[in-house]
Amino acid sequence: MHPSFxxxxxxAPIFSGVSVGGVILTLAATLALVIxxxxxxxxxxxxxxxxxxxxxxxxIGLNVLVGYQGQVSLGHGGxxxxxxxxxxxxxxxxxxxxxxxxxxxxxxxxxxxxxxxLPTLRAKGPYLAMVTIAFSIIVFVVAQSWVGLTRGPEGIxxxxxxxxxxxxxxxxxxxxxxxxxxxxxxxxxxxxWIVGLAALAVQLLANNLxxxxxxxxxxxxxxxxxxxxxxxxxxxxxxxxxxxxxxVLAGLSGAFFxxxxxxxxxxxxxxxxxxxxxVYVILGGARTLFGPLxxxxxxxxxxxxxxxxxxxAFVPAWAKPILEHYLLFYxxxxxxxxIAMPEGMAxxxxxxxxxxxxxxxxxxxxxxxxxxxxxxxxxxxRARPTLVADDVKMYFGGVKAVDGVSLAxxxxxxxxxxxxxxxxxxxxxxxxxxxxxxxxxxxxxxDTVMNHLPPHSxxxxxxxxxxxxxxxxxxxxxxxxxMMGYHLRMRYGFVDQLLRTRRARAEETAYRQRAMxxxxxxxxxxxxxxxxxxxxxxxxxxxxxxxALALEPAVLILDEPAAGINASEIDQVSEVIxxxxxxxxxxxxxxxxxxxxxxxxxxxxxxxxxxKIAEGTPAEIQANPRVxxxxxxxxxxxxxPAEEPDAGTVELAGAVASPRPEATE
Amino acid sequence: MDLAEIVSTFFxxxxxxxxxxxxxxxxxxxxxxxxxxxxxxxxxLNFAQGEFLMVGALTSFSLMVLAGVPFLVALPAVVALxxxxxxxxxxxxxxxxxxxxxxxxxxxxxxxxxxxxxFAEIYWGREQKRVPxxxxxxxxxxxxxxxxxxxxxxxxxxxxxxxxxxVFLKRSTFGKALQAVxxxxxxxxxxGINVRQMVVVSYIISSAxxxxxxxxxxxxxxxxxxxxALLGLKAFAAAIIGGIxxxxxxxxxxxxxxxxxxxxxxxxxxxxxxxxxxxxxxxxAWRPQGLFERVTAEKV
Numbered sequence: 001m002h003p004s005f006x007x008x009x010x011x012a013p014i015f016s017g018v019s020v021g022g023v024i025l026t027l028a029a030t031l032a033l034v035i036x037x038x039x040x041x042x043x044x045x046x047x048x049x050x051x052x053x054x055x056x057x058x059x060i061g062l063n064v065l066v067g068y069q070g071q072v073s074l075g076h077g078g079x080x081x082x083x084x085x086x087x088x089x090x091x092x093x094x095x096x097x098x099x100x101x102x103x104x105x106x107x108x109x110x111x112x113x114x115x116x117x118l119p120t121l122r123a124k125g126p127y128l129a130m131v132t133i134a135f136s137i138i139v140f141v142v143a144q145s146w147v148g149l150t151r152g153p154e155g156i157x158x159x160x161x162x163x164x165x166x167x168x169x170x171x172x173x174x175x176x177x178x179x180x181x182x183x184x185x186x187x188x189x190x191x192x193w194i195v196g197l198a199a200l201a202v203q204l205l206a207n208n209l210x211x212x213x214x215x216x217x218x219x220x221x222x223x224x225x226x227x228x229x230x231x232x233x234x235x236x237x238x239x240x241x242x243x244x245x246x247x248v249l250a251g252l253s254g255a256f257f258x259x260x261x262x263x264x265x266x267x268x269x270x271x272x273x274x275x276x277x278x279v280y281v282i283l284g285g286a287r288t289l290f291g292p293l294x295x296x297x298x299x300x301x302x303x304x305x306x307x308x309x310x311x312x313a314f315v316p317a318w319a320k321p322i323l324e325h326y327l328l329f330y331x332x333x334x335x336x337x338x339i340a341m342p343e344g345m346a347x348x349x350x351x352x353x354x355x356x357x358x359x360x361x362x363x364x365x366x367x368x369x370x371x372x373x374x375x376x377x378x379x380x381x382r383a384r385p386t387l388v389a390d391d392v393k394m395y396f397g398g399v400k401a402v403d404g405v406s407l408a409x410x411x412x413x414x415x416x417x418x419x420x421x422x423x424x425x426x427x428x429x430x431x432x433x434x435x436x437x438x439x440x441x442x443x444x445x446x447d448t449v450m451n452h453l454p455p456h457s458x459x460x461x462x463x464x465x466x467x468x469x470x471x472x473x474x475x476x477x478x479x480x481x482x483m484m485g486y487h488l489r490m491r492y493g494f495v496d497q498l499l500r501t502r503r504a505r506a507e508e509t510a511y512r513q514r515a516m517x518x519x520x521x522x523x524x525x526x527x528x529x530x531x532x533x534x535x536x537x538x539x540x541x542x543x544x545x546x547x548a549l550a551l552e553p554a555v556l557i558l559d560e561p562a563a564g565i566n567a568s569e570i571d572q573v574s575e576v577i578x579x580x581x582x583x584x585x586x587x588x589x590x591x592x593x594x595x596x597x598x599x600x601x602x603x604x605x606x607x608x609x610x611x612k613i614a615e616g617t618p619a620e621i622q623a624n625p626r627v628x629x630x631x632x633x634x635x636x637x638x639x640x641p642a643e644e645p646d647a648g649t650v651e652l653a654g655a656v657a658s659p660r661p662e663a664t665e
Numbered sequence: 666m667d668l669a670e671i672v673s674t675f676f677x678x679x680x681x682x683x684x685x686x687x688x689x690x691x692x693x694x695x696x697x698x699x700x701x702x703x704x705x706x707x708x709x710l711n712f713a714q715g716e717f718l719m720v721g722a723l724t725s726f727s728l729m730v731l732a733g734v735p736f737l738v739a740l741p742a743v744v745a746l747x748x749x750x751x752x753x754x755x756x757x758x759x760x761x762x763x764x765x766x767x768x769x770x771x772x773x774x775x776x777x778x779x780x781x782x783x784f785a786e787i788y789w790g791r792e793q794k795r796v797p798x799x800x801x802x803x804x805x806x807x808x809x810x811x812x813x814x815x816x817x818x819x820x821x822x823x824x825x826x827x828x829x830x831x832v833f834l835k836r837s838t839f840g841k842a843l844q845a846v847x848x849x850x851x852x853x854x855x856x857g858i859n860v861r862q863m864v865v866v867s868y869i870i871s872s873a874x875x876x877x878x879x880x881x882x883x884x885x886x887x888x889x890x891x892x893x894a895l896l897g898l899k900a901f902a903a904a905i906i907g908g909i910x911x912x913x914x915x916x917x918x919x920x921x922x923x924x925x926x927x928x929x930x931x932x933x934x935x936x937x938x939x940x941x942x943x944x945x946x947x948x949x950a951w952r953p954q955g956l957f958e959r960v961t962a963e964k965v
Contacts, residue, residue: 072768074775119950126710129771130901131949134942137898145935271894275779282772321787328787331779338773339761 007361015208016505017363025358026204033196037189043172046188047260052300053195054256057202059280059292061249064206066278067286068215069242070222072125075116075132076250077273078139083109083251084258084269085143085150088159091259098162102255109251110244117243121236136274143266155265159258164190171261195256199293202249207289208500211362212508213483213490218242220473220484227471229455230433230464231551232488250277272327279330283337285344289359294345302326363500364508366479366528370516378521378583379552382462384411385446387432387555387586393440394427394610401427403610404441409555414577414587416601416618418594420630424610425590426468429559432588433465434458445554460488462554466544468563468590474533478524478543481532482515485550515550522546522576538569545576555586562593574600598622606630671932678931680810682924688816688885690923691823694916695878696900697907698827699871702834704909705847706867709759709770713778714875715897720781721747721879722888726794736799743876751872755865778894785890793887802884815884822881826874831912843867895938899926902945906956914956 006021015022037046062076087105091098120131143150150156161169165177173187209215217238221228225235258264276299284295303326309315310323322328341348349355387409394402402424409415419425430436432443434455443450450458458464473481490511496504519525522542527535532543541561548556558577562570570593577600581587591597597604598618606614606621608630614621621627696718700710711717721743728739758777762769800814834840845853846863854860878896879888886892899922907918922941929940948956 066768070768072771116946120946123949125768126704126712126771127905127949129712129768129775130898130905131946133898134902134945137895138939138942141936141939272779275775278772278775325783325787327779328783331776331783334776334779335758335773338769338776339757342769 006357009361009363011502014499014501015204016500016502018500019361021358022361026200029200030197033200034193037192037196038183038185041186041189043186043188046186046192047171048300048304050188050192050195050256050260052297053192053199054253054260055277055280055300056199056293056296057195057256058250058253058277059284059296060202060206061246061253062277063281063284063286063288063292064210064218064249065242065246066281067288067291068210068222069218069239071121071239071243072129072278073132073243073246074129074271074274074278075135075139076246076277077269077271077275078132078136079109079113079247079250080254080257080273080277081139081143081269082112083254084264085156085254086251087255088156088258088264089149091160092156092158098160098168098259102162102252102259105255105258106248106252109254110248113247113250114240114244116247117240121239121243133271133274136271140266140269140271143269150266152266155263156258157263159262159264161187161191161259161262162194164194169194191260195260198252198256202252203290203293205498209497210289212497212500212504213487213492214494214497216476216480216483217487219476223473223475224471226435226455227467227473227547228484229435230459231484231547232456232459233484234454234456275327276330279334283333283344285346285348286342288344288346288350291344291346294349298345299330302329363505364512366477367513367516370513370520370525372520372525373514373517375521375579375583378518378549378580379554379585382552382554383446384554384584384586385448386410387463387588388444389428389432389441390444391441392428392431392438392443394424394431394436395439400610402431402438402607405607405610405612406441407605407612409586409588410603411554411586412581412584413602414581414589414600416597416604417588417590417607418592418597418604418621418627419607419613421592422609423607423630425607426559427610428607429465429557429588429590433463433557459551462551463557464548464551464553464555465557466541466548466559466561468560470537470540470544472532472540472544472547474531476532477529478532478535478546479512479515479519479528481543481547482518482550483511485547486511486515488551515546518546518549521579522549538565538572541565541569541573542576545580549580549585553585555588556580557588557590559590560592561589562591562596570596594622674932675928678928680808682927682931684807684810684812685816686924686927687920688812688819688923689882689926690903690920691820691916692878692882692896692919693900693903693922694919695823695826695874695881696897697904697915697919698830698912699874700901700904701909701912701915702830702843702874703864703867703871704904706843707759707763707864709763710774710901710909711754711777711868711871711875712771712774713754713781713897714871714900715893715895716778716781716785717747717750717872717875717893718879718882718896719785719888719890719893720750721876722796722883722892723785723789723794723879723890725880725883726789726796726888730794730796740877740880743880744873747872747876748869751868751870752865754872755868759868760864778897782890782894789890791890793889794883796883796888798884813885815881819881819885822877826877827912827916830870830874834912839866899938899941902941905945906948908956918956 007019009017009019010023012018058076058080062073065071065073083105086108087101090096090101090104116135120128123131144152165175169190170187171191174184175187175190176182176184217233221233221235221238228235280295280299281292283299285291306323306326310320337344389405389407391404391406392402393404405428417425417428427436431438434450434453438451445461445463448461473484490507492504492507516525516528519528522545524539524542527539532540535543561573574596577587577589589597589601601618604616604618604621605612606627613626613630614624696714699714704710724743724746725739728734728742729736754777758773759770762773798815800818802813804811804813834843842858843863845856845858846860850860900919903919903922904915907914926937926941930937
C-alpha cells in the first residue's frame, strides 16, 4: 500500500485528523473482535479473552497514572474491587439496569479514587506508594469483614449479567440474536463482544486523550511540577484528575469482572490484584499506547499456559507447585523487565523496523515553516500593571534570606536584580512567583495582592518565569514545550479531547502554528521537533524563554538566563531580551553576569544579605561603593567563593542563605 | 455504644493494650529502623522488608523446630542469611533502578516481596507454623494484665538492638561514614569513603534488622507466608509518621502505633488493620512530610 495513502488524514467530526490507516486498522480490529469469537466459540478460551479485555481497561487507566503521570499506585486492585462490589450490589439489591449498575460501579471507583487522591497526593514517591498499598489492604479488610454488605469470603452470588437482545446474558446459555432461524451464539461470546468492544473504545478514547492537550499536560507535570505551575497548570488538580480518571477505568474493569461469572468473593481482592495490574503495565510497556493491551494479553495467558505445562508428564513433581504459583513468575518478570527492558514489550516491538509506521500518526503535525511573530504580536491585549514588592520578608527558620525588600517593576522596562551569591535574589524570585509564600510583606500586580496565590494562579495573572537550573519538560519536543505555554489559552475541553472533535484539532493546529511563529521569533524554529533535553544549554534557555513567552505575559522574570552558558550564547540571550522588550513585555532579569545586566537594564536593584543596598540606573549602580564592596568585599574580609561553582562566573563573597538544597538526584 | 460505654471500655482495655502494644510496637520500630538506615543513605527502601522478616521467621522455624538448632545458633544464622539477601537485593533490585521513572526501585522491591511470598508458600506451605518461645509460654500476670515472657524478651531485645544500632551509627567511624553518605554522597566520595560499599552495608543492616524482628516475633504470632506484609507496612506507617529520617521518632511512633492498634482491637478486632492505615492516610493528608519532619522548601 502506498504510504501516503495510509497516512492521509481525514477531517471527520470526531476522531478528527485520523489517518486512513488508522481507520482501516480500527475497522479490522472491530471486525476481528466480532467474528473471531463466533468461529472459536469455546467457553474456556472466551473466558480468557473476556479477562484480557476487562483487565486491559484497568491497565490502560493505570498506565495513564504510572507511565504518563509518573505516580505509582499499588491501590488499583482496591479500586477494581470498589467497582466490582459497587456494580454487583446495585445489580443484586436494586432493580436498576445492569448497564447503569456497571456505569455506577465505575463512577463510584472514580469518586473513591478522587477522595483517596485529594488528601494523599501531596505525598510523593514511596509515601504515596505506601498509602496506596494501605488503601488496597483497607478495601480487602472491609470486603472480608463487613459481611453484612459484601458477604465476605462466602461471596455475592447470582449477580445478573447485562441485558442484550431483550434478555439477560449468561456465560453458559445460548442465544439466537437473529431470530430462531439464525445462528446460535453462546453467552460467553456475547459477553466477550460487550467487554471486547468496551476495551476497544477505551483504548481509542485514551489514545485521543494522550495525543492531545491532556496527555501533554500530564507528561509535563511528570517531568517538572514547578515548571508546569509557572505555565498555569494546577499540578495538584491535574494529579487528582489523572488519579480519578484511572480509578474510573479500574472500577469499570472491576464491574465487568463482577458480571462475568455473576459471582464474586472477597478473596479475589487481595493486595496481589494491585500488583498484577501494575505488572501488566510495566511488562507491556509503561508510557506506550498499546503496552497495557500487550502486557495484559501475555500475562493473562501466562498462568493458563503454566497450568497446562504442569500437567505434562515430563514435568518433575517438585516443579509442579512452582508452575502453579504464577505470581512468582510475575514478580520475577517484573524485576527482569525493569532492569533489562524498561520500555516493556511494546518498546521492543517499536524497535522492529516498520512497526512504527503502522502506529497512528499525530493528528496535528508540526508545520514546517512559519513567519516569525512580529514584536507587536508577541503579547496581545494584556494589561500591563506594575509588579510591586512591598517590604517582602522570607525567613527560613532563623535565616533571613530576604529581609524587607521593596521593588517596583515599571511596565515596559527591563529591571535588573543583582547581588552576590546568597544575597536573596533567587528567593525573591521564588516569592514573587508564588513558589515560596513570603513570611511578611506584600507582592502585588497592580492592585491584585498575590501573596497567597499558588504559582499557577500568578501565571494566570500574567507573571511567569524561567529558572536558574533549567526546568524544561525534558522528554517533550521543543514545540510541545512551547505548546504547554498556551495551556491557559486553549479552550477545548475534556470531551473535545476524548472524542478529538474538529474544534480540538483546529485549536491544536492553530496554536502549533503560533508556537512555530514564536520559535521563529527566537530563531530556533529549526529545533521544533527536537527533544528538549537533547539541546545544548544555550538553546534550552531559549526554549524556556519561548515557553514563558507563549503565556503572553505581562511580566517575564528571567532567573539567571546567562548561568552556565558560553560567551556567544550570552550575546544571543541579551539580544533576545532586547527583542522581547521591544515588544513591550516587562522584564525582570536576575543575573550575576554584570555585562549582561548592565547592558540591557533600564533600572537595577542590588541586594546583599537579603537587603536592598542600592537602586538606580546601571551607571549609578556600577559606581555605588556599597555594591562594589558587596561584590569584592573590603580588603579585610576577602572571602573565597562559597557555593554554586556551576554558575559560570566567579563570585567573591556571599553568605549561604538558601535552604538546604535537595539531595543529589 | 454510647459515650460512657466507649470511655469505660477504653479504660478497661488500656492496661493490656499498653503492655501488648509496647511489645508489638517495638517490633514495628525495629523493622522501621531498617527503612531509616537505607532511606537516609540512598533515599530508597525495601518494600519487601516485611517479607524479609517472614523469611527470617520461617527460617528460624526450620532451624529451631525442624533441625533442633539452639536459639543462640539460629539467631546468627538467620542474621547472616538476611545479610546475604540484603546484598543481593541491593545489587539486583536497587542499584540498577534508582533512576528509572524515579520509582523503579519501588516496583522492583514490591516484585521481590511477591517472589518471597510465593517462594515461602511453595517451600514452607500455606499453613501457619508455631515456633515455641525459648522462655516457655506461661504468661506472667500483673493484676489482670498478662504478658508472655517472649514479649518481655521482644521489648528488651528490640530496645537493645536499636540502642546498639544508634550508638554504632553516631559513634563509630563506620557509622559516621554512613551519615556522611546520607548527607552528601558526592562529597563523601571525594573524602575517600566508598559510597557504594556504604549503600550495600546499609542494606545489610536493614535486612538484618528484619531478620531479628522475624525471629523475635515468630513465637508470638504464627509464622507463615503472609505474616510479613502487614508488619512491614505498619512499620512503614510508623516510619512515615515518626519521620523517616528520625530514629527516635520512629521508635516512639512504632510503640504508639502498637498501643493504638490494641486499643482499636479492644473495640472491634476485625478493623484493627484498617484503623492503622486510616490513621496513616489521615496523618499524611495533614502533614505530608510526617509528624516530626521539618518542612523543607524545594530549591529551584
